[in-house]
Amino acid sequence: ESAVLVPDLGSDVVWIVQYDSAQGLVGDPGVACELLAGTGPRHAAFHPSKNVLLVLAELAATLCFFATDDAGRPTGPLVGTVYVLPPGLFQRPSHDVATAAALRVSNNAAYCSIRVVGADGHVCCVPLDEDGAPQDKSTAWVGSEGLVPREINLVRGGSRLLVANQDSHTIRAFDVHPDTGLLSRTASSDLLSTRSPVCIVELPDHV
Numbered sequence: 001e002s003a004v005l006v007p008d009l010g011s012d013v014v015w016i017v018q019y020d021s022a023q024g025l026v027g028d029p030g031v032a033c034e035l036l037a038g039t040g041p042r043h044a045a046f047h048p049s050k051n052v053l054l055v056l057a058e059l060a061a062t063l064c065f066f067a068t069d070d071a072g073r074p075t076g077p078l079v080g081t082v083y084v085l086p087p088g089l090f091q092r093p094s095h096d097v098a099t100a101a102a103l104r105v106s107n108n109a110a111y112c113s114i115r116v117v118g119a120d121g122h123v124c125c126v127p128l129d130e131d132g133a134p135q136d137k138s139t140a141w142v143g144s145e146g147l148v149p150r151e152i153n154l155v156r157g158g159s160r161l162l163v164a165n166q167d168s169h170t171i172r173a174f175d176v177h178p179d180t181g182l183l184s185r186t187a188s189s190d191l192l193s194t195r196s197p198v199c200i201v202e203l204p205d206h207v
Helices: none
Strands: 002-008 013-020 024-034 041-046 052-057 062-067 080-083 098-105 109-116 120-127 140-147 149-155 160-165 170-176 183-185 191-193
Touching (some): 013 041, 024 052, 041 098, 052 098, 062 098, 109 140, 109 149, 120 149, 120 160, 140 149, 140 160, 140 170
Parallel strands (some): 098 149
Antiparallel strands (some): 013 024, 052 062, 062 080, 098 109, 120 140, 160 170, 170 183, 170 191
């Protein structure tokens, strides 16, 4: 069995339900975690190798960390929070200015896309320690080089991060450092034009 997470932005809750490949959804949904009122959980993901649940809050622009058991259920209260807006927006922490969108997690970093009102967006990189917790004062940002980066995804075995700039109609590629997880710009040719991209999925080799 595995777990399916369902962030409920309106109720500030992340639901969890068990899934079996043969039976489908098993049992009734339960509450994986609750966030503060008005936080607005948008995306949630498990760390790929540690018992850690990460929840990205759209309205509060925070990345929240919860310790979990082997079934993916949090074992206690929030164990860490990172504010994901870049420094230039710290003075105005309001969803009228910027909101968090997509979340992706690798073994050594978490990535969040940030949509900024009337300007190019950002991608926040939060390096993670050996326990899957955020490293203090190591958060870094790169510009998304486009408007409304709604979706991001790790591809090529995690060596690249693709950013879908919905309102600029482009997909931008960034290289991922294999040790730190930090992002760097690829060649300018790694920019794809397409109409309003909102989702990126890497197909398996056999497809």
